[in-house]
Amino acid sequence: MKIVTAEQFWETNKDRSTVIQNEVALDQAVLEIINQVRSDGDQALQRYTKQFDGIKLESFLVTAEEFAEARDIVDAAFLPALQQARQNITDFHSAQKEKSWFINKQPGILLGQKLTPIDNAGVYIPGGKAAYPSTVLMNVIPAQIAGVEKIVITTPPQADGKVNPYVLVAAEMLGVDTIYKVGGAQAIAALAYGTETIGKVDKIVGPGNSFVARAKKWVFGEVAIDMIAGPSEICVVADETAAPRYVAADLLSQAEHDESASAICVTTSKEIAEQIKAEVEKQTAALERKAIIEQSIAQNSKIIIADSLPSAIDIVNEIAPEHLQLMIDDPTASLNAIKHAGAIFLGNYSPEPLGDYFAGPNHTLPTNGTARFASPLGVYDFVKKSSIIRYSKEALQSASDAIITMANVEGLTAHANSIAIRRDEPNA
Amino acid sequence: MKIVTAEQFWETNKDRSTVIQNEVALDQAVLEIINQVRSDGDQALQRYTKQFDGIKLESFLVTAEEFAEARDIVDAAFLPALQQARQNITDFHSAQKEKSWFINKQPGILLGQKLTPIDNAGVYIPGGKAAYPSTVLMNVIPAQIAGVEKIVITTPPQADGKVNPYVLVAAEMLGVDTIYKVGGAQAIAALAYGTETIGKVDKIVGPGNSFVARAKKWVFGEVAIDMIAGPSEICVVADETAAPRYVAADLLSQAEHDESASAICVTTSKEIAEQIKAEVEKQTAALERKAIIEQSIAQNSKIIIADSLPSAIDIVNEIAPEHLQLMIDDPTASLNAIKHAGAIFLGNYSPEPLGDYFAGPNHTLPTNGTARFASPLGVYDFVKKSSIIRYSKEALQSASDAIITMANVEGLTAHANSIAIRRDEPNA
Numbered sequence: 021m022k023i024v025t026a027e028q029f030w031e032t033n034k035d036r037s038t039v040i041q042n043e044v045a046l047d048q049a050v051l052e053i054i055n056q057v058r059s060d061g062d063q064a065l066q067r068y069t070k071q072f073d074g075i076k077l078e079s080f081l082v083t084a085e086e087f088a089e090a091r092d093i094v095d096a097a098f099l100p101a102l103q104q105a106r107q108n109i110t111d112f113h114s115a116q117k118e119k120s121w122f123i124n125k126q127p128g129i130l131l132g133q134k135l136t137p138i139d140n141a142g143v144y145i146p147g148g149k150a151a152y153p154s155t156v157l158m159n160v161i162p163a164q165i166a167g168v169e170k171i172v173i174t175t176p177p178q179a180d181g182k183v184n185p186y187v188l189v190a191a192e193m194l195g196v197d198t199i200y201k202v203g204g205a206q207a208i209a210a211l212a213y214g215t216e217t218i219g220k221v222d223k224i225v226g227p228g229n230s231f232v233a234r235a236k237k238w239v240f241g242e243v244a245i246d247m248i249a250g251p252s253e254i255c256v257v258a259d260e261t262a263a264p265r266y267v268a269a270d271l272l273s274q275a276e277h278d279e280s281a282s283a284i285c286v287t288t289s290k291e292i293a294e295q296i297k298a299e300v301e302k303q304t305a306a307l308e309r310k311a312i313i314e315q316s317i318a319q320n321s322k323i324i325i326a327d328s329l330p331s332a333i334d335i336v337n338e339i340a341p342e343h344l345q346l347m348i349d350d351p352t353a354s355l356n357a358i359k360h361a362g363a364i365f366l367g368n369y370s371p372e373p374l375g376d377y378f379a380g381p382n383h384t385l386p387t388n389g390t391a392r393f394a395s396p397l398g399v400y401d402f403v404k405k406s407s408i409i410r411y412s413k414e415a416l417q418s419a420s421d422a423i424i425t426m427a428n429v430e431g432l433t434a435h436a437n438s439i440a441i442r443r444d445e446p447n448a
Numbered sequence: 449m450k451i452v453t454a455e456q457f458w459e460t461n462k463d464r465s466t467v468i469q470n471e472v473a474l475d476q477a478v479l480e481i482i483n484q485v486r487s488d489g490d491q492a493l494q495r496y497t498k499q500f501d502g503i504k505l506e507s508f509l510v511t512a513e514e515f516a517e518a519r520d521i522v523d524a525a526f527l528p529a530l531q532q533a534r535q536n537i538t539d540f541h542s543a544q545k546e547k548s549w550f551i552n553k554q555p556g557i558l559l560g561q562k563l564t565p566i567d568n569a570g571v572y573i574p575g576g577k578a579a580y581p582s583t584v585l586m587n588v589i590p591a592q593i594a595g596v597e598k599i600v601i602t603t604p605p606q607a608d609g610k611v612n613p614y615v616l617v618a619a620e621m622l623g624v625d626t627i628y629k630v631g632g633a634q635a636i637a638a639l640a641y642g643t644e645t646i647g648k649v650d651k652i653v654g655p656g657n658s659f660v661a662r663a664k665k666w667v668f669g670e671v672a673i674d675m676i677a678g679p680s681e682i683c684v685v686a687d688e689t690a691a692p693r694y695v696a697a698d699l700l701s702q703a704e705h706d707e708s709a710s711a712i713c714v715t716t717s718k719e720i721a722e723q724i725k726a727e728v729e730k731q732t733a734a735l736e737r738k739a740i741i742e743q744s745i746a747q748n749s750k751i752i753i754a755d756s757l758p759s760a761i762d763i764v765n766e767i768a769p770e771h772l773q774l775m776i777d778d779p780t781a782s783l784n785a786i787k788h789a790g791a792i793f794l795g796n797y798s799p800e801p802l803g804d805y806f807a808g809p810n811h812t813l814p815t816n817g818t819a820r821f822a823s824p825l826g827v828y829d830f831v832k833k834s835s836i837i838r839y840s841k842e843a844l845q846s847a848s849d850a851i852i853t854m855a856n857v858e859g860l861t862a863h864a865n866s867i868a869i870r871r872d873e874p875n876a
Contacts, residue, residue: 098857101850112559115551123543130794131540131808136787138821151858186857222821237669241676244821248669263876269866276862308861351838358834359564366558366838368876373863374839377854378847380559381835393566393650393672395833405823406786407809410779410794411802419806422529426805429526429614430579433736434704435801438697448691448796 021271021300022322023293026331029324033338043234050205050234057209062216068206073147075181080217082183082199087192090185098153102190105378106157112380113162116399128412135403137167138244140219142211143196144226145187147176147203153190154376158383159225159397160194166402171196172221174211176203204228205235212239225397227384246397250388251280251320254372255341255361257332257354258287258296262347263368267292268299270345270371275316276309282320284339286332293323333357340391343372360391413446449699449728450750451721454759457752461766471662478633478662485637490644496634501575503609508645510611510627515620518613530581530618533806537589540808544827545593556840563831565595566672568647570639571624572654573615575604575631581618582804586811587653587825588622594830599624600649602639604631632656633663640667653825655812674825678816679708679748682800683769683789685760685782686715686724690775691796695720696727698773698799703744704737710748712767714760721751761785768819771800788819841874 024032056064062080070076122132143159145152156173163171173191175183183201191199200218202210208228214220224236225246236245254274258267271283287293304313326332333354336344340360348354351366358364362385363375376383386394411419420443427435452460484492490508498504550560571587573580584601591599601619603611611629619627628646630638636656642648652664653674664673682702686695699711715721732741754760761782764772768788776782779794786792790813791803804811814822839847848871855863 095853095857097849097853101853104847104850105854111553112551115549116561121543123540125539129807133544133809134783134786134792139787153857154854240668241665241818244818261876265869265873266866266876269862269869273860273862273866276860303865307865309859313862355562355836358562359567361834363835363837364562366836367840369841369844369870370837370839371844371866371870373851373855373860373866374844374847375835375837376863378851379557379837379839381561381837385835386832390669390672391832391834393832396835398833400828404814404819404821405826406789406819407791407803407813407824408783408794409791409798409803409807409809411798411807412795413797416797416799416802419532419802421525422532423801423806425523425525425529426533426582427801429523429581431737432701432704432801434697434701434741435804437731437735438694438701438799438801441693441697442797442799445693448689448694 021297021317023297024322024324026324026326026335029335046230046234050231050238053205054209054235054238057206057215058213065202065206065210065215068204069177069202072204073177074179075177077177077181077201080200080202082188082201086182087188087197090188093185094189098186099189102153102157102193105154106161106193108378108380109157109161110165113165113382113399116162117165118400118403122408126415128415130408130410132408134406134408136406137403138222139168140170140221141168141223141225141402142221143171143173144207144224144228144232145173145175146228147178147184151184151186153186154383155226156187156190156194160191160196162382162397162399163402164194166399168402172198172200172219174200174202174207174218177201205231208232208235208239212243223402225384225401246384246401247386247390247394251282252277253282253341253387254284254343254345255336255339256285256345257336257348258285258289258292259329259348260289260292261349262292264292264295265299265303266368266371267296267347268303271300271321272303272307272313273371273373274343275313275321276307279312279315280320281316283317284321284341285323286326286335287323288326288329288332290325293325296323329354330357336361340389342385342387342391343375345370345372362386362391362396416442417446449725449745451725452750452752454752454754454763457763474658474662478659478666481633482637482663482666485634485643486641493630493634493638493643496632497605497630500632501604502607503605505605505609505629508628508630510616510629514610515616515625518616521613522617526614527617530585530621533582534585534589534621536806536808537585538593541590541593541810541827544590546828546831550836554843556843558836558838560836562834562836564834565597565831566650567596568598568649569596569651569653569830570649571599571601572635572652572656572660573601573603574656575606575612579612579614581614582811583654584615584618584622588619588624590810590825590827591830592622594827596830600626600628600647602628602630602635602646605629633659636660636663636667640671651830653812653829674812674829675814675818675822679710680705681710681769681815682712682771682773683764683767684713684773685764685776686713686717686720687757687776688717688720689777690720692720692723693727693731694796694799695724695775696731699728699749700731700735700741701799701801702771703741703749704735707740707743708748709744711745712749712769713751714754714763715751716754716757716760718753721753724751757782758785764789768817770813770815770819771803773798773800790814790819790824844870845874
């Protein structure tokens with residue numbers, strides 16, 4: 021693992037690539053898929069499922085028999101663990117629930133903000149390199165707490181035409197029984213526009229590969245989307261109180277996601293840097309996903325030596341990492357200085373996998389520097405607000421002249437008329 | 449103005465066009481502009497300003513002299529009206545401010561949600577058919593309440609190279625002194641990627657024409673955006689207690705925005721429908737923007753006769769209007785049934801222009817049915833959340849086995865290792 025100085029970090033960071041490239045070939049492929057699904061519906065889904073997943077499906081819907089089969093297959097230790105995680109995720113997200121409110125400070129004037137859940141949501145669960153029951157929990161629970169009535173899942177089928185059993189038991193535990201075996205951009209198009217089988221939804225959430233991410237960008241506006249997810253990242257700030265073997269294990273846990281994942285450590289101690297580097301090498305050798313890890317560590321990862329904690333935190337804010345671990349003497353004291361991070365883990369005993377699976381906060385987090393402006397997935401993603409305005413006759417009378425003045429300045433004289441007619445003929 | 453039955457509404461509504469068409473020619477033009485701005489920076493801005501706004505500018509920044517000149521030009525009655533509106537908008541949006549919070553229910557476990565304002569925002573203020581000082585207030589005030597430190601405005605210059613004086617005095621009142629005379633897709637590109645003069649921002653907000661809207665869609669992900677605004681709409685629900693001349697005036701106030709604006713009335717009374725229709729014709733004749741109004745009324749507007757209030761509200765929820773006026777006997781009683789609307793105005797004395805300019809809630813609202821999933825612009829658009837997770841050694845010990853089980857199920861064994869190393873060697 022490379023060790024660099026803070027100066028080297030700032031120098032190379034200038035060339036940081038942009039979040040979204042205009043990938044013309046990918047866009048053309050994705051738009052073609054979207055258009056085919058819009059025009060041919062289920063038939064297009066069948067064609068693409070054959071082409072990309074290698075399986076011809078007569079029906080996309082997971083059956084009751086498949087749910088039952090999944091219950092039989094899964095590891096017995098898994099269900100209690102999942103149940104505990106579910107409880108923690110529910111507890112945390114329940115605290116996010118907002119209330120409608122109103123203001124009634126002046127006679128005759130009532131203003132408010134009404135919260136309403138969205139009607140329905142589609143959750144994309146990736147297939148591919150691994151199975152993700154935790155993603156089911158992290159996407160479905162906030163929607164349920166928000167009050168979304170209809171939640172469906174789409175996920176690419178395995179080559180045998182089935183869906184991973186852990187994904188099925190997680191969905192069943194939450195009461196989601198509509199699961200479509202459709203993946204990729206075609207799944208996003210189906211959720212956005214609807215087909216004979218799959219209903220149009222109001223919001224699409226969940227991670228996916230580059231086709232899924234790009235398709236979400238294209239349908240954005242037609243439906244709401246959560247975010248456009250990039251490769252996963254961790255940034256660990258370590259001082260001399262950090263346990264180097266823990267830091268190394270955490271960096272490696274991020275690095276195993278895929279070759280484009282990145283694991284960065286910023287430390288104020290040269291000695292710790294060397295120890296972490298040695299631990300990374302040592303631990304990598306014993307890990308199952310060694311091949312992926314070696315690539316992401318070599319390509320996208322580094323240890324940066326900063327000369328002080330404040331300058332380490334400047335680097336963190338520049339990176340705006342998805343996951344931030346503060347493995348420093350007094351992490352709470354530095355919290356205020358952290359401006360941009362998706363999730364912040366404090367101390368030696370709060371490693372990122374704790375948050376991925378179990379602690380309660382969402383694991384869907386802004387990647388690739390978007391923590392500068394984006395938030396973790398939450399209950400707030402599944403509700404929307406409506407403003408409420410009620411003025412009495414008298415309240416409107418006293419506001420009339422100001423409103424008419426402003427409308428006239430903007431040249432919107434029919435707006436002025438709507439107020440003037442009430443001022444001049446005040447009895448409805 | 450057309451009068452149709454509820455059945456006719458539902459029949460024709462099937463063909464409702466999609467929110468975002470894949471407008472290939474527009475996209476190519478917009479992408480070309482974005483790419484030119486990315487590669488040529490200010491030079492590209494100068495070329496496009498000459499091409500689209502008809503003026504060659506040496507500098508884009510509004511000068512102190514121009515601000516002073518604006519103060520001299522504006523109508524004396526305008527400043528007090530603007531000041532009152534500012535106060536009302538500030539009061540309402542202050543109530544939207546959220547707090548950071550934490551949960552500490554179990555020993556050794558602290559979880560939280562930390563709120564941080566985004567660092568900077570760019571506000572687009574349209575030029576063109578009218579001047580919009582109210583848009584300055586509605587976009588800048590929520591950002592300021594959120595705590596955004598750097599707010600800049602871009603707006604297309606007039607043919608004389610100046611910016612509308614009402615926009616300037618509104619910006620100055622709020623302390624925004626960085627105003628760039630750049631409009632269109634080139635302004636959005638400059639805010640998203642930065643040029644020599646214009647700094648890259650984290651979020652772009654504000655309405656604009658189709659080039660602006662499409663450019664916002666393209667840069668979305670690179671930066672945050674508020675929404676993709678479509679033509680403005682009003683929906684008035686009127687029963688026999690509604691004053692037909694008020695309803696007509698309100699429909700016309702929406703219709704004057706532009707030819708694609710839509711004004712819809714749903715009424716439970718045939719008699720009221722006829723009276724509104726007559727009032728629309730009568731009032732139109734006297735209005736300044738008659739030519740625009742006649743087009744939007746003929747093309748996109750109608751009066752729908754529903755046979756009951758519940759069936760009227762079904763139609764409202766299907767439309768999911770930007771602005772909804774409930775001019776009915778007991779509007780509060782129907783509030784719960786309204787699922788999708790940007791802003792809801794209650795009673796005969798709460799016309800939409802009251803909300804556009806003065807009452808306090810934001811006038812940037814979801815259009816074109818996106819109230820199904822989107823909210824008015826608010827303070828929440830300018831803050832983001834970071835999750836906080838802190839576990840003690842003991843708390844992590846008792847969670848270890850569950851986390852390891854889940855990580856192994858997902859095949860992420862380095863995740864399991866990050867927990868196992870702490871379980872097995874618990875002393876940092």
